[in-house]
Amino acid sequence: MGRGYGLDEPSRMSRIGWASTDDLHETVGVCKQREAGAESTPVPEESLARSVFASLGGVVEIGAVNFTGTWKLADVSVDGFLAGRRQELGRLMDGIQTVCRFGAPAMAIADELGYLREHEVTPEFLLLWSAGLTGVPEPLAELAEPRVVRRMCRMGADLQLTQFLQALITAAICAEVEQRATAAHIAEILGIASDLADPSGRNSPETAFRMWRVAQLPGLLRPDSPTPR
Secondary structure, three states: OOOOOOOOOHHHHOOOOHHHHHHHHHHHHHHHHHHHHOOOOOOOHHHHHHHHHHHHHHHHHHHHHHHHOOOOHHHOOHHHHHHOOHHHHHHHHHHHHHHHOOOHHHHHHHHHHOOOOOOOOOHHHHHHHOOOOOOOOOOHHHHHOHHHHHHHHHHHHHHHHHHHHHHHHHHHHHHOOOHHHHHHHHHHHHHHHHHHHOOOOOOOHHHHHHHHHHHHHHHHHOOOOOOOO
16 A cells, blocks of 8 residues: 555554553454464455455445535535545555555455445445444435434444454454554554544544444353353
């Protein structure tokens, strides 16, 4: 990617806080232990990349809708939303490549999926990103109503950031990246993604990590989990 992510600069970590980074470091360690204690087959890099870039696509679409301030889908421009964020997006993509060790073919999947260039954002995809947890209105045409769109964006941002974090951790473990460096890099990437999801600052990397921990750690800590004690 060649834009110089600069993740080793301490100043870049100050916005999330070292305590959260240490928590993430410990969590990545638990996940690695589980992988080491379980018999598993290697996950294809393409599958890992699709998981990362699909959830990132949800983050970008939701961010573009939130950026309008009207939550009217006719007002959405993905290019317009990303125009002033190219530097941050470049850092994010470089960070993904650093953490996940994706090669050029895997990184090209981001372009293949098309979420990072101009395209129509539809209510059906917002329903997908929010997993339908806000409900499906009747008649279905109300799915595009701003009040409904706004609810889907709020729920979708939380879900997609959580899934994005899970995809990053999974890819980093498969790539056998050094544990503490992985935690610091992921914390920075998650901060950029949180800013993209909601430019108003509603989302944060700390919140995404807490939601991920609630969603994922119980499975790791179950008595029948393959994670070593």
